[in-house]
Amino acid sequence: MVIASLLAMPAAFAQVQRSFLDLGFEQPVLTAPTPASGCYMQVDDSQLPGWSSAATTPSSTGLASGNCTPPPPLGTTGNLVEMWTTRFLGVVAREGRQFAELNAVYAGRLYQNVCVVQGEKVGWQLSHRGRSGTDVMSFNVDSSANQIMQGSTGTNGAGTVVAGTCGNGLVTGATCNAPTTTTVTDSSATPTLTSGWADYSGTFTWNGTS
Known part of the structure; x- marks a missing residue:
């Protein structure tokens, strides 16, 4: 997820995608x-x-x-x-x-x-978990050179921001909060199941072209 x-754009730009879908x-x-x-x-x-x-x-x-x-x-x-x-x-x-x-x-x-405007400050949040061990994912803008952060997460939802990965390239002023672990439960069938997910969040300023 x-x-x-x-941030909202003026009405003249309403047809430009300014946030994530689905x-x-x-x-x-x-x-x-x-x-x-x-x-x-x-x-x-x-x-x-x-x-x-x-x-x-x-x-x-x-x-x-x-x-x-x-x-x-x-x-x-x-x-x-x-x-x-x-x-x-x-x-x-x-x-x-x-x-x-x-x-x-x-x-x-x-x-x-x-669409992200040059100089714009963006807030973000995502959730991640490892499948069969500790998995590392990278979150970036435009290319891997503009990294927002890398997250390392286990199957229990315990996560960490990989040291030295919070903002680089055209991603500046980045803040990466310590991830929190959220446990979700499904009791719609037998047996009841629970899973842990790491919730990552932060902010950054985009200094690339709009």
Whole structure:
């Protein structure tokens, strides 16, 4: 999950995207054959409002894998995002009922094209957890050279901001708060499941072009 809070633009710029869409990866809606077990599905990024993925699949891959009931059309190959419903592999979504896995099969950036004005101060928040151990993610603007921060998170939701990664390049005046661990519970089926997520937040000033 990624959340960003941006300042409003004048009405003349109303058609420019100024904030993130589909923050909790709730679209498209996926249905698990067995709700108590959840499901996963690799979905073409064109099916996710606002989101794009740099993780490409070879033409020989064919239909994207997964065991959810997807909304048509799923697509066959392209830039895929692996989405999970809550309870898949025992993991409860941070909010809502779905979330996305980073670097699931093919390493690639998950991003949105958002207009940020030069000199603008931006507040942000995102949640992250490790899948089977401690995972490190990078949050940046425009390119990896303009890093907001890197977060290192375990499967229990205990996270830390990697030392020396809070702001570089055209990202200036960055503040990175110590992440907090949030435990979420799902009791919609047996057994009741709980998962920990690290909530990261902070601010930065963008000094690149608008």
